[in-house]
Amino acid sequence: MIVQRWRRPAWAGVFTFAVVFVAWYVLTTLTQTISPGRFPPPGEAWDALKQIAVTGYADARLSEHVLHSVKLVLLGFTAATVIGVPLGLAMGASRAFEAFVNPAFLLIRPIPPLAWIPLAIVWLGLGDAAKVLIIWFAAFVPAVINSYGGVRAIEPHLIEAARMLGVSRRMAVREVLIPGALPMIFTGLRLSLQACWTTLVAGELIGAIAGLGHVLYQASLDIFPAMIVVGMAAVAVTGALMTMLLGWLERRSMPWRT
Amino acid sequence: MKRHFVAIAAGIALTLTAQTSGAQTPIKISYQPAVYWALPFYVAAEKGWFGEVGLVPEFSTFPAGVPQIAASAAKSWDVGGVGSVPATLGAVRYNLLTIGITNDESYGNALVATAKTADAFMKNPASIKGQTIVLTANSTGDYAVQSCLAKWGLKKSDVTIKSMGQAEIISAMSSGNADLGGLWAPNTYTMEEKAGAKQICSGQDAGAAVPGALIVRADYAKEQPQNVAKFLAVYLRAWKWLNAHQAEGIAMMKKFYEQGGVSISDASLKKEFDTRPTYDLAGQLKIMQRPAGGASEVDGWFTKIGGFMQANGTFPEAPTASKFITDEYLRMVDADPTLKEFANRTN
Secondary structure, three states, rough: OOHHHHHHHHHHHHHHHHHHHHHHEEEEOOOOOOOOOOOOHHHHHHHHHHHHHOOOOOOEOOHHHHHHHHHHHHHHHHHHHHHHHHHHHHHHHHHHHHHHHHHHHHHOOOOHHHHHHHHHHHHHHOOHHHHHHHHHHHHHHHHHHHHHHHHHHHOOHHHHHHHHHHOHHHHHHHHHHEEEEEEEHHHHHHHHHHHHHHHHHHHHHOOOOOOOHHHHHHHHHHOOOHHHHHHHHHHHHHHHHHHHHHHHHHHHHHHHHH | OHHHHHHHHHHHHHHHHHHHHOOEEEEEEEEEEHHHHHHHHHHHHOOOOHHOOOOOEEEEEOOOOHHHHHHHEEEEEEOOEEHHHHHHHHHHHHEEEEEEEEEEEEOEEEEEEEEHHHHHHOOOOOOOOHEEEEEEEHHHHHHHHHHHHHHHOOOOHOOEEOOOOOOHHHHHHHOOOOOOOOOOOHHHHHHHEEEEEEEEEOOOOOOOOEEEEEEEEHHHHHHOHHHHHHHHHHHHHHHHHHHHHHHHHHHHHHHHHHHHOOOOHHHHHHHHHHOOOOOOOOHHHHHOOOOOOOOOOOHHHHHHHHHHHHHHOOOOOOOOOOHHHHOOOHHHHOHHHHOOOOOOOOO
16 A cells, blocks of 8 residues: 555655755755855755845846746747747658758758857847747757657558548648647657757856846856756756646647547 | 175075975966966966976966856866956855955956947946946956946946856947947957947946955965965066066067967057056055054955945855955065065066
8 A cells, every 4th residue: 555655656756856855955964075165055055045036136036037038938939839840740741842941951950059149149139039049949950850750650541541531631631640740749849848948048148137047157157056056946947847838738739648 | 786696696595495495396376368467477487487486387277267266176276366356256155365466457347338339428428327238247347337337326227237258248249239348458458449449437437446366275375375475476576577677578468468369459468557557565565454453455445346246146245355365475475585585576
């Protein structure tokens, strides 16, 4: 009975966090095996959290930083989804379209998103638009590749069956292509979302006025390990919440899989 | 004639002392490339002055003060030079001691405006309200800019501050993405010469003293106080020489700056000498001397800098200047006739 209860993922998660927290406390506070200069004790991290949440740090409070970052991620992610998914579907569905687009895509694909930063600043200035563009680049590639792969992974007999039944092209896309590719599309979107957060932190290193990346940048300039931990935790929690939201959307979009 | 004889005798004595004790002790020195206050390290190394006091310098360079002081945690260096803001940060985070002043860089840290906007801003500083200023946060440049804003009756919240490195600031201003930037020399000269920008307010204009600091790791200072004193003597001698041989000094400075990727005119190089006072041994001791129970001039400068950093949220409490600034090693130089003579040499 007890074994069964411990098998529940939620309990397992709580247990893992508890072990990590105790190890953190023991190593940094109780035994001081790790000095505060190298990794902050929980008490310092708590003080840093209070500072940024109440009085603010890096010119804003934590809630403002989180909202700013979420806004940038959502804009970049949405733009990447709106452009990347249809492009991937079209490439998967049409050999002719793929022949036109794929060479350019193959060239753009290996370029690291951060390499676009100088050009993004020249094109769009130091505002949020440049950061959204960089996030878009990061999210775009997984969105396209997985949508393309999703279409290619559809079993040919399903497409053949649709053709034999004489369904229209539009209906085939709506009833066969999209539902068949959806599992991989969502896999791509999850990867895209992760890429958005990774790139956001780098994008906000230059010329940001708020955001979690800006907090991490400022904390690194201040050599403030406790605030770095708070910034990282905020990125992790916000990113995880958005991934959970995407998971919920995935389950709603594919009721047949639950 | 007599002075020359004493100098030569002291030089021979120093060399013999170093040789007989077999003490060619390595010392790890950190600095940033192509900055005025680091020039004495280059000059002293070129002239072989470290060897004369039995030191073998091992140099390491850093792009900015923060990574430099962070590297002290791993004992990557023993002594060095840095801006006063990172020196204060290093005192709080890594127990670094400030043992001398490299130079007064109040003029060299400034708010710079692009050619098309500078005159209007200078005419009406209140028009800076609502503008975006690009600067390196928590640096001496940031301190100078915020002092300028205060001088004009503006608050930090009256402008939008965007933080970035010095190279990115130059790019942003040159490409028309920003009109106002917080820079330090020689980047100020680069902007003036390459993009026609103008310095509209410096730390000096705003009444903010912006010193540069000579720093040491506290544990190294405790273990090797003599080496710290010798290091200071070499540094002070290099300034003495540079100030006495400016033309030759500028030629060496040009070479040193070019090695760091900075190419500016001879006029700007000369301006560095003209606008950034340095201190000899007596001058250092004077500004660092604490009257009974009181604070030294240097304590006062760093107390203000600590307050600025506290206001920025860097630390909850500004450090007490007297706890990390010490003239102990300068006094060691002063008390040792051989080192004192060495530090005051102009040749």
